[in-house]
Each structure stands twice: as structure tokens, then as C-alpha cells.
Amino acid sequence: MKKILLFIGCMFFCSVAFAKVGCGVQGGVKFSPSPDGSAGITIRSEYTPWGISASYNFKEKSADLVLDNWWVYKKMNSNINWFALWGMSFGGRIENESYAETGARVGIGINAFCFESRCLEFYTHAAWNPSVGVNYDRDDEKISIRFVPACFPINAGIRVWL
Structure with missing residues (x-):
């Protein structure tokens, strides 16, 4: 099993080494239901439709990891494009009231x-x-289900392509 994981990891890093890669920073607001800001880093390769971002949420003091697939990517003119995305998100916080959650994403965006x-x-x-996820209250030692049906993150960022 270790050899298979090592092989997959080497294939990933070799493919990224020969591709043009965009690295950058992003900021945003997440409405779930009240607005709270976040800042993070992002990376995307020209050979894959997947974009990866990791961010820190200031109000909840939590971390998020997002994997987005740009499954529709159309040109509007020579420099501006629009895209539709689907993806996955993973988030969590480690404090007295901790949680871990995962979810699906569907969205739309524009890049220039x-x-x-x-x-x-x-x-x-x-x-x-x-x-959907799990809450854990360390003080009361209670575990509960976490479900957030209405979460709408809006992000903007800049990437430098190397």
C-alpha cells in the first residue's frame, strides 16, 4: 500500500513540475447565515480542472480546505472567462466547542x-x-450532528502563474 501511495504522489508531483502552476491568495465572505470573513491561499494547475484552496475563517476561528473542479470554462473575450464549478469542502475547528464537517459545492465565477x-x-x-458534520462540546462532553444547509461563500483572489 505504501508503494502505491508513493507512486501516486510521485506521479502528481511530476505532472505539476512540468505544468504551468498558479499560486496566490484569496479573501472572501461566507454567509452561513451571518457573514464572516476569511483569508487563504490557492493553487491551480493548467493541466487539471481542479483548484485547491485553504483558508482561515476569522469569526469562527476555523480552517477550511476546498477542492473545486471547473467543469465548464468558456471564454468571454481574449482575457476574460467564466466558469461553473462543483467540488468538495472540508472544515473544522479545535476548541472547547469543536467541529468537523464536509460538504458539496456548486457555483459560478469569472476570471481575468x-x-x-x-x-x-x-x-x-x-x-x-x-x-454536514459533528459538533463536540468538551465542557459538557456532548456530541451532536452539525447540518448547515444554507452556506454561501463568495471569494476573490489573485494568482501568479509560474
């Missing part, structure tokens, strides 16, 4: 490249991200 060499990208997207 600034130079002819396509080395700088600005993007924004909005998604619907319902999630």
Missing part, C-alpha cells in the same frame, strides 16, 4: 488574465456549500 503572457490572474466566484 492581465497580461498577454497570462502570468497574473484575478478571479471571483460564489458557491452554494451545504455541509
